[in-house]
Amino acid sequence: MGSTLFRAVRRLAVLLGAALLVPIAAHADTPERFVFLTNWYAQAEHGGFYQAVAEGTYRKYGLDADIRMGGPQVNVMQLLLAGKADAVMGYDLQTIAGIEQGLPLVTVGATFQKDPAALIAHPDVKTLEDLKSRTLLIGQASETTFWPWLKGRYGFTDAQKRPYAFSVQQFLADRRVAQQGYATSEPYSIEKAGVKPVVFLLADHGYPPYAQTIVTTRGILEKRKAALQKFLAATAEGWKSYLANPAPGNALIRKANPEMESSLLDFGHARIRQLSLVTGGDAVRQGILSMTDARWKQTFDFMVGAGLAQADTDYRKAYTLAPMQDIRVLP
Numbered sequence: 001m002g003s004t005l006f007r008a009v010r011r012l013a014v015l016l017g018a019a020l021l022v023p024i025a026a027h028a029d030t031p032e033r034f035v036f037l038t039n040w041y042a043q044a045e046h047g048g049f050y051q052a053v054a055e056g057t058y059r060k061y062g063l064d065a066d067i068r069m070g071g072p073q074v075n076v077m078q079l080l081l082a083g084k085a086d087a088v089m090g091y092d093l094q095t096i097a098g099i100e101q102g103l104p105l106v107t108v109g110a111t112f113q114k115d116p117a118a119l120i121a122h123p124d125v126k127t128l129e130d131l132k133s134r135t136l137l138i139g140q141a142s143e144t145t146f147w148p149w150l151k152g153r154y155g156f157t158d159a160q161k162r163p164y165a166f167s168v169q170q171f172l173a174d175r176r177v178a179q180q181g182y183a184t185s186e187p188y189s190i191e192k193a194g195v196k197p198v199v200f201l202l203a204d205h206g207y208p209p210y211a212q213t214i215v216t217t218r219g220i221l222e223k224r225k226a227a228l229q230k231f232l233a234a235t236a237e238g239w240k241s242y243l244a245n246p247a248p249g250n251a252l253i254r255k256a257n258p259e260m261e262s263s264l265l266d267f268g269h270a271r272i273r274q275l276s277l278v279t280g281g282d283a284v285r286q287g288i289l290s291m292t293d294a295r296w297k298q299t300f301d302f303m304v305g306a307g308l309a310q311a312d313t314d315y316r317k318a319y320t321l322a323p324m325q326d327i328r329v330l331p
Contacts, residue, residue, distance in 0.1 A: 031064035034231050036214075037076045039089040041069050042257035044246070044268025045184055045212065046089075048111065048278070050256070051249030052238025061230040069256055077105070080217060086224065087231065090215035092299050093145055095318045096309055104218040107319040109232050109289035110210035111239070113281030114203035117146050117211075120171070120186055121178040121198045128200045129154060137164040137171065137179035146180075148306035149207055168193065184271040188264050201275060208298040210291065211277075221320070229323050236288040236329035239278050242269075243331075279331035287328040291321060 038046050049067045052058050058065035068085070070076050076088040081103065090107060098105045121131060132154065138147055138161045150156045164180055168189045171179045181187070183201050190197045214235070216228060242249045246269045254260055272278060282290050296319055303309035 031059055031062055032227055032230075033066070034058070034063045034087075034227055035066045035068065035085045036231070037068050037070055037074070037079060037085045037088040039070045039076060039091075039212065041071055041260070042253040043185075043260060044250075044253070044265050044272060045112075045116070045182070047242040047246055047249045047253065047269065047272070048235055048239030049249075050238075050252040051242035051246070052234045054248035054252045055238070055241060057234040057237050057241070058231070061234045063227065063230050063234065065231065065234070067256075077103075077215075080105075080215065086220055087214050087216040087228070090213045091145075091211060092209040092213060092296070092318070093303060093308065095213070095215055096300060096303060096313065096315050099315065099318045100310060100313050105215055105318065106218055106221055107210075107213045107215050107291070108221070108228060108323045109214040109235070110291045111213065111235075111289065112211035112277045113279070113283050114201065114275060114277050115146075115207060115209050115211040116182045116184050116275070116277060117142075117202050117207065118181055118183040118186075119150075119178055119200045119202065120181045120190065121200070122175045123196055123198060124175070125178065125198050128205055131178050131200075132156060132160075134160065135174070135177045136161050137177060138162070139164040139166070139180060142180055144308060145209075146202055146207055148308060149202070149302060152306060153206065183275060184268040184277070185264070187271075188267040208295065208302055210295065210299075214289070221323075225323065229327065232289055232323055233327045233329070236327060239288050240329055240331065243273055243278065283331060287324075287330050289327070289329075290324055291319060293321070 036049065038049070042050065053065060053067055070089070077090070077098065079085050080088045092107070095105050095107050119128065119131060125131060136156065168186060171177050171190065172193050172195060183199050187197050187199050214232065221228060250265045253265060278288060282292050282295070296315065300309060300315040304311045
C-alpha cells in the first residue's frame with residue numbers, strides 16, 4: 001500500500017514537473033520585445049540597426065526588435081521617458097543636459113565614434129581657418145552644440161553666421177558661403193549639382209562628442225539589463241555586417257523610407273566607411289559601440305568651457321560602460 005502510494009505520488013510529481021516545463025520552454029522560444037527609436041527618417045546612418053533586423057541577428061539573440069523612425073516632430077527622449085520605447089538614439093550633449101534637469105537618462109553605447117557634423121565649403125577653401133572670412137550657414141540647434149566649439153577653437157564670430165535653411169541652394173548660389181551639414185549627406189546633394197565641396201569633419205579637428213548613441217533610462221537598465229546587452233551585441237554585429245555588405249539593411253531602409261534614394265544610401269555607406277565613423281577611435285581596440293571615461297570627460301569639459309553645462313554636474317550619470325564590458329565586436 002505504502003509502496004503503491006509512493007509510486008503514485010512520484011508519478012504525479014513527474015507529470016506536474018513536465019507540465020510546468022512546457023510554458024517555460026515556450027516562453028524561452030518566444031523573442032523578447034525591444035523597441036528602439038532612431039533620431040530621423042531611415043537612412044544609411046542607421047544601417048546597422050536595420051541590418052540586424054534583416055539578417056535575423058536580433059532574433060538570434062532572442063529579441064523581437066522593433067526599429068522605429070524618428071523625424072522632425074518626434075521627441076524621442078520624451079517618448080523614452082513616457083515608456084514608449086526601451087532605448088532611443090541620442091547625443092552626448094543632450095543626455096548631459098538631461099542629467100542636469102534630473103532626468104534618469106543613461107547612455108549604454110555609441111554608434112558613431114566620430115560625430116558626422118561638418119562644415120562644407122567651396123573648392124577654393126584650403127583650411128578650416130580660411131572660413132573665418134566667409135559667411136557661415138548655421139542652424140539654430142547648432143548654437144548649443146558645435147558652434148560654441150568653433151567659436152572657441154577657431155575664433156569664428158556670430159557676425160558671420162546666417163540661418164541655415166536645411167537646403168544647399170544658398171551654398172550653390174554663393175561661392176563665399178559655407179554651411180553646416182552631415183559629412184554623410186549634404187555633400188551628396190552638392191556633388192549632384194556639379195560642385196565638388198571641401199568637407200571639414202569637425203571630429204577630425206577635435207570636436208569631442210560621440211554621436212547616435214544608444215540611450216535608455218536607469219529603470220530600464222535595472223529591469224532589462226540582459227535584454228539591453230543582447231540588443232547591444234546584436235547591433236554591433238549588425239553594424240559590422242552592414243559595413244561589409246549593406247544590401248540587406250538598405251532594402252529595409254527603403255521599405256521604411258521609400259523616398260530614400262539608392263544612390264544616397266550608397267554615398268552614405270561609403271562615407272561612413274571612409275571616415276571610420278563606426279570603426280574608428282576606441283572601437284579599433286575595444287569593439288563597435290564602445291565608449292570610454294576619458295572621452296566623456298573630454299566632452300563634458302568642452303560643455304563647461306562653452307557654458308553649456310554647470311561644472312558641478314555629475315556627468316558620469318549620463319553613461320555607463322558596464323553593459324558593453326562583455327561585448328567585443330571588433331571592426
